[in-house]
Amino acid sequence: MTFEYSHAFAQQLDDADPLRSFRNEFFFPAHEGKDVLYFTGNSLGLQPKGTRESVLSELEDWAKWGVEGHFHARRPWYSYHEILTETSAAIVGAKPSEVVVMNQLTVNLHLLLISFYRPEGKRKKILFEYKPFPSDHYAFESQARLHNFLPNEVLVEMQPRDSEWNLRTEDIVAKIHELGDELACVCFGGVNYFTGQYFDLSAITQASHQVGATCGFDLAHAAGNVPVKLHDWGVDFACWCSYKYLNSGPGGVAGAFVHERHHHNRELVRLAGWWGHNKETRFQMAPGFDPIPSAEAWQLSNAPILSMAAHKVALDLFKGAGIEALREKSEKLTSFLEFVIHEVSKLSDVQMEIITPTDPSARGCQLSIVVPGYDRSIVRKLAKNGIIVDWREPNVIRMAPVPLYNSYTDIISFGKIFQTIL
Ligand SMILES: *Cc1c(COP(=O)(O)O)cnc(C)c1O
Numbered sequence: 001m002t003f004e005y006s007h008a009f010a011q012q013l014d015d016a017d018p019l020r021s022f023r024n025e026f027f028f029p030a031h032e033g034k035d036v037l038y039f040t041g042n043s044l045g046l047q048p049k050g051t052r053e054s055v056l057s058e059l060e061d062w063a064k065w066g067v068e069g070h071f072h073a074r075r076p077w078y079s080y081h082e083i084l085t086e087t088s089a090a091i092v093g094a095k096p097s098e099v100v101v102m103n104q105l106t107v108n109l110h111l112l113l114i115s116f117y118r119p120e121g122k123r124k125k126i127l128f129e130y131k132p133f134p135s136d137h138y139a140f141e142s143q144a145r146l147h148n149f150l151p152n153e154v155l156v157e158m159q160p161r162d163s164e165w166n167l168r169t170e171d172i173v174a175k176i177h178e179l180g181d182e183l184a185c186v187c188f189g190g191v192n193y194f195t196g197q198y199f200d201l202s203a204i205t206q207a208s209h210q211v212g213a214t215c216g217f218d219l220a221h222a223a224g225n226v227p228v229k230l231h232d233w234g235v236d237f238a239c240w241c242s243y244k245y246l247n248s249g250p251g252g253v254a255g256a257f258v259h260e261r262h263h264h265n266r267e268l269v270r271l272a273g274w275w276g277h278n279k280e281t282r283f284q285m286a287p288g289f290d291p292i293p294s295a296e297a298w299q300l301s302n303a304p305i306l307s308m309a310a311h312k313v314a315l316d317l318f319k320g321a322g323i324e325a326l327r328e329k330s331e332k333l334t335s336f337l338e339f340v341i342h343e344v345s346k347l348s349d350v351q352m353e354i355i356t357p358t359d360p361s362a363r364g365c366q367l368s369i370v371v372p373g374y375d376r377s378i379v380r381k382l383a384k385n386g387i388i389v390d391w392r393e394p395n396v397i398r399m400a401p402v403p404l405y406n407s408y409t410d411i412i413s414f415g416k417i418f419q420t421i422l
Contacts, residue, residue: 031386045247093229190222196366273300
């Protein structure tokens with residue numbers, strides 16, 4: 001579709017947007033009495049208006065019931081995590097038995113690597129993407145040490161071609177085949193946090209399995225942003241956080257996926273806790289771990305209910321909007337932002353470069369923009385004008401127009417202000 005660089009045009013798109021009412025479900029921070037233009041839902045999603053009520057109701061039940069709330073709360077805490085499973089599974093394209101909501105993201109990454117990074121003989125390497133999120137890198141380093149390797153013996157960071165930012169699928173697949181029987185595990189971000197590139201998870205999984213390696217993904221920037229099909233693609237494991245696109249609050253409870261083909265493998269090594277034990281016999285409190293034959297076997301501890309109460313509200317909004325409808329709007333909204341950046345480039349004579357792939361199927365809603373000749377102070381200037389974006393060294397602005405609560409008007413307003421700042 002052809003776009004126009006005007007408020008009237010953006011307003012038309014908003015009027016025709018079937019998801020426009022979801023914006024009213026969220027609180028926006030204010031700037032000089034008006035809602036900010038919020039483009040950092042990839043970092044911390046906004047608070048749904050229903051969150052307070054949901055958390056308060058658990059506080060009330062705790063006050064009313066004490067320990068008996070485990071079974072008598074309106075939503076009994078004993079099984080609370082189970083009511084989050086179905087919507088979470090839909091978001092990552094999994095069967096409900098393959099998904100569990102628990103812990104935090106990096107914790108889950110470690111728990112899954114314990115099971116799925118099992119170096120043996122010469123098969124000991126981990127392949128991951130160029131510029132992974134630092135926490136993932138630290139996780140890989142420490143997993144290497146856990147197996148008595150030096151990180152540089154086993155860690156392989158996939159490099160892009162000269163003067164390219166993004167990784168080509170054919171190069172990733174070739175690298176996997178090159179490493180062959182030295183490769184124990186492939187673990188990429190689903191969408192890279194820096195460039196916004198959405199990798200071809202299906203091709204990566206298939207190639208990994210061809211050489212006998214396990215394959216998993218950190219979906220921090222993918223869950224709630226792009227449609228994934230973990231089950232159909234045969235992915236071994238995945239994890240994600242809930243506070244970015246999933247709007248479940250700072251440090252919110254995270255998610256994990258384990259493909260069903262691993263559920264009955266009692267030989268799998270894992271760190272176990274009582275919440276992963278057979279529910280029928282859990283309260284016999286006897287030694288001898290009997291894993292639940294589902295992703296729930298990876299649970300260690302009883303559930304953080306207050307955090308889950310926030311997560312529930314946010315997941316219900318996703319369910320209401322529908323993953324497909326969100327993706328459809330997301331592609332259009334992001335293309336509109338791309339168009340606006342190019343217009344601002346032309347009008348301001350600052351040749352900005354978008355390093356995120358131009359192909360909509362190779363990105364989510366984030367665009368990463370290099371603004372030549374500017375430093376971090378540009379982000380502060382934008383903030384003074386009520387625009388929230390983020391900055392990543394050395395020179396990249398990251399912006400995510402998220403389909404649940406951003407509008408086309410947000411984008412045009414950003415463009416007009418940005419143009420005057422440049
Ligand atoms: C946001 C993010 C993290 C953060 O990890 P936490 O354990 O939630 O603090 C880790 N990895 C990736 C890829 C991320 O995008």
